[in-house]
Amino acid sequence: MVAAVLFQTYTVEEFLSLDLPEGQEYELINGVVITMSEPSGEHENLRSELLVELRLSSRRHQLGLLVHPKPVLELGPKDTRKPDLIAINRDSWNQQTQSEAVLREPPSVVIEIVSTNWEDDYRNKPLWYAAFGVNEFWLVDPLFTVARYPKRKNPKIQEPTISIGELVPSRSILVEREYKFESFTGKDRVKSKFFPNLDLTVEQIIAFGSGI
Numbered sequence: 001m002v003a004a005v006l007f008q009t010y011t012v013e014e015f016l017s018l019d020l021p022e023g024q025e026y027e028l029i030n031g032v033v034i035t036m037s038e039p040s041g042e043h044e045n046l047r048s049e050l051l052v053e054l055r056l057s058s059r060r061h062q063l064g065l066l067v068h069p070k071p072v073l074e075l076g077p078k079d080t081r082k083p084d085l086i087a088i089n090r091d092s093w094n095q096q097t098q099s100e101a102v103l104r105e106p107p108s109v110v111i112e113i114v115s116t117n118w119e120d121d122y123r124n125k126p127l128w129y130a131a132f133g134v135n136e137f138w139l140v141d142p143l144f145t146v147a148r149y150p151k152r153k154n155p156k157i158q159e160p161t162i163s164i165g166e167l168v169p170s171r172s173i174l175v176e177r178e179y180k181f182e183s184f185t186g187k188d189r190v191k192s193k194f195f196p197n198l199d200l201t202v203e204q205i206i207a208f209g210s211g212i
Contacts, residue, residue: 031078042209049208
């Protein structure tokens with residue numbers, strides 16, 4: 001069954017109706033079903049703790065944002081993505097997910113935690129999410145996998161870094177929108193338009209990976 005799936009192309013509607021093997025997560029990229037790699041324990045620790053902090057911030061400051069892990073985003077007729085975290089207006093989430101938890105309109109924020117597929121994270125995902133209309137894109141690069149895979153990192157990133165992109169009109173004739181990024185390291189407090197009262201430094205967020 002898996003082999004048959006891999007050698008066919010599907011629309012999003014067909015993909016969502018497939019009876020795929022359990023215990024694994026999938027995305028549809030250019031009509032092809034792609035198996036998502038399993039994250040490390042550090043990756044999941046960081047994601048879980050950041051999820052809690054963002055939810056608390058939204059409730060404490062009455063931001064009206066819901067934070068969810070790995071929702072399905074329908075980026076096009078043959079493309080879905082499952083980012084690590086999203087933040088979305090409560091009313092938008094409720095309106096879009098009455099029948100199924102699939103977002104066909106963009107959330108306010110998408111957060112991706114970089115692992116060994118750094119090329120996708122830095123090169124492709126900003127293009128995908130900008131085209132979809134996501135207003136703020138976080139790239140959290142904890143460098144968790146460098147010890148095991150020293151060549152599987154962005155050569156421009158020398159220390160754990162969180163880059164937050166604001167969606168702006170593009171000067172390029174190739175795309176309509178792109179992200180203007182600001183990067184934070186060490187004791188820098190991350191600055192988010194959608195979580196303006198979030199009082200976390202890069203060091204604190206990266207430490208979530210160790211369960212701190």
